[in-house]
Amino acid sequence: MQANTAVIPRRWERQKTETPIRLVLDSAHFKTDNSATILDISLYGAFVRTSLELVRGQWVGVVSKGDFPHAIPAQVVWSREDDYSHWTFAGIEFMSEHMEKAA
16 A cells, blocks of 8 residues: 655745844844854745744744845744754744735
């Protein structure tokens, strides 16, 4: 009996990158990571590397280190810590309301 191995296509194509960003947590204890990096990005989300501990469902702000100083609100979809490097890798989804205004 063969297992069902259907692949669900992504909603949007991802673009590989290594873009430095600042990641900001919206919590009681304001935390920020100026060494965070986007490793790939699509219209509705990104794969990031950060020194912050992130958990699924947590809200974060993504701030470009370039000419756009405003935070883009996003939610953590998944995260895991690399045991060797102690970096946290996470998938984040940008808020759809924000993306509709930018379009």
